[in-house]
Amino acid sequence: MAAVFKFLSPWRFYGLARASKASFIPCVQLHSTNAVMGATVEDFNRAKEQLSTLKEDPGNEVKLKIYALFKQATQGPCNTSKPGMLDFVNKAKWDAWKSLGSVSQEEARQKYVELITSLVATEAPAVATQPAGSAKVFQTLLVSTEDNITAIRLNRPEKKNAITVEMYNELIEALDLAGKDDSVITVMTGSGDYYCSGNDLNNFTNTPAGGVEALAKKSGELLRGYVKAYIDFPKPLIAVINGPAVGVSVTLLGLFDVVYATERATFHTPFSQLGQSPEGCSSYLFPKMMGAAKASEMLLFNKKLTAAQACELGLVTEVFPDNTFQTEVWTRLKAYAKLPRNSLALSKQVIRGVEKEKLHAVNDAEVERLVERWLSDECMQAIMSFFQSKSKL
Numbered sequence: 015m016a017a018v019f020k021f022l023s024p025w026r027f028y029g030l031a032r033a034s035k036a037s038f039i040p041c042v043q044l045h046s047t048n049a050v051m052g053a054t055v056e057d058f059n060r061a062k063e064q065l066s067t068l069k070e071d072p073g074n075e076v077k078l079k080i081y082a083l084f085k086q087a088t089q090g091p092c093n094t095s096k097p098g099m100l101d102f103v104n105k106a107k108w109d110a111w112k113s114l115g116s117v118s119q120e121e122a123r124q125k126y127v128e129l130i131t132s133l134v135a136t137e138a139p140a141v142a143t144q145p146a147g148s149a150k151v152f153q154t155l156l157v158s159t160e161d162n163i164t165a166i167r168l169n170r171p172e173k174k175n176a177i178t179v180e181m182y183n184e185l186i187e188a189l190d191l192a193g194k195d196d197s198v199i200t201v202m203t204g205s206g207d208y209y210c211s212g213n214d215l216n217n218f219t220n221t222p223a224g225g226v227e228a229l230a231k232k233s234g235e236l237l238r239g240y241v242k243a244y245i246d247f248p249k250p251l252i253a254v255i256n257g258p259a260v261g262v263s264v265t266l267l268g269l270f271d272v273v274y275a276t277e278r279a280t281f282h283t284p285f286s287q288l289g290q291s292p293e294g295c296s297s298y299l300f301p302k303m304m305g306a307a308k309a310s311e312m313l314l315f316n317k318k319l320t321a322a323q324a325c326e327l328g329l330v331t332e333v334f335p336d337n338t339f340q341t342e343v344w345t346r347l348k349a350y351a352k353l354p355r356n357s358l359a360l361s362k363q364v365i366r367g368v369e370k371e372k373l374h375a376v377n378d379a380e381v382e383r384l385v386e387r388w389l390s391d392e393c394m395q396a397i398m399s400f401f402q403s404k405s406k407l
């Protein structure tokens with residue numbers, strides 16, 4: 015069968031010429047499964063355009079699927095006669111289309127959009143390279159300053175941007191540099207389909223010479239410094255939440271000044287499942303922001319919020335459709351970044367200044383509790399079970 019596919023031109027199935035490298039649009043994300051329920055013809059056409067921008071050949075199996083969904087969406091169920099046995103290529107295409115049976119055109123359209131969306135999202139990391147004009151190269155981040163905006167992009171898309179020890183340190187350094195540079199605002203976002211999956215659970219699997227106590231203590235100091243970098247950040251800090259967010263990447267959102275999210279984003283904090291406790295000043299800021307009961311649902315019981323729910327509770331400032339998210343948000347940010355630098359920084363400091371001392375005390379208390387938790391059996395068992403069973407928390 016493999017030989018058959020040698021004759022299949024990668025992009026001919028759906029009648030589209032393959033786009034040149036130059037026309038590739040980086041990091042564009044359309045809809046998730048939820049977002050495309052009831053995908054419109056516009057969504058479908060947009061997905062077709064997105065398809066032509068893919069750089070990587072997704073393989074024959076996927077291309078046949080794309081072909082079949084395209085035909086089903088545009089022409090309905092396959093009712094043409096079966097190609098002859100030796101007409102390998104057309105027979106493979108016919109089989110793929112026929113296999114969709116009586117799937118409705120609407121459903122096929124939806125599935126087509128979902129499939130293209132996932133292919134585009136998967137490719138995004140491959141094109142996220144350090145932009146020109148950047149001052150410093152990091153291993154786990156892409157940092158650039160343009161149009162008065164310093165953008166810090168978490169860049170481990172293959173691990174859903176889980177934060178390693180190296181990444182915590184780089185984030186502290188990147189925030190320090192951004193706080194001092196000429197930019198007017200600083201933006202934090204993620205590469206690929208996730209914003210961030212939280213703490214990299216491998217951070218707790220390599221025990222150093224001093225044993226687990228030393229590891230817990232060192233991790234506590236790192237976390238304290240990491241959260242401090244947000245508490246003390248001197249200019250407007252904006253989160254551009256490009257996909258799901260987990261754990262510490264969620265709890266820290268209370269320390270951002272504005273949080274924009276795609277409708278595809280979700281927010282959850284699986285601390286109890288991990289035998290851990292909240293951090294990032296969320297134990298103080300979440301109840302303040304959303305009320306004690308809603309905060310407890312999240313921080314104790316790991317309630318996963320949609321972007322719309324997070325917006326209702328005040329954790330997110332505004333939610334945008336996934337297909338226009340990047341364009342709308344960055345257009346807005348560029349306008350904000352034209353405002354007077356000092357006025358913005360001083361206004362932020364006035365707004366946040368009154369709480370600073372309190373926030374540092376909360377950070378200290380949360381870290382102290384977490385260091386104890388990391389040494390508990392509950393926590394160690396939970397982390398081991400993530401890696402053993404790849405259980406999704």
Ligand SMILES: CCCCCCC/C=C/C(=O)SCCNC(=O)CCNC(=O)[C@H](O)C(C)(C)COP(=O)(O)OP(=O)(O)OC[C@H]1O[C@@H](n2cnc3c(N)ncnc32)[C@H](O)[C@@H]1OP(=O)(O)O
Pocket residue numbers: 172173174176177179182211212213214215216217233234236237260261262263284285288290293405406407
């Ligand atoms: C040293 C300082 C320490 C400070 C700690 C501060 C306290 C912080 C607390 C937290 O942040 S708690 C939250 C921790 N995060 C999690 O529990 C999430 C765990 N991950 C998942 O549940 C799932 O991976 C996911 C995020 C829901 C995504 O699931 P999906 O099925 O879409 O993808 P996967 O195949 O699972 O993931 C791809 C790849 O990425 C790896 N990975 C994802 N998240 C993490 C993570 N947090 N830590 C380490 N690795 C992660 C995953 O294992 C896969 O790897 P491969 O199998 O491809 O090698």
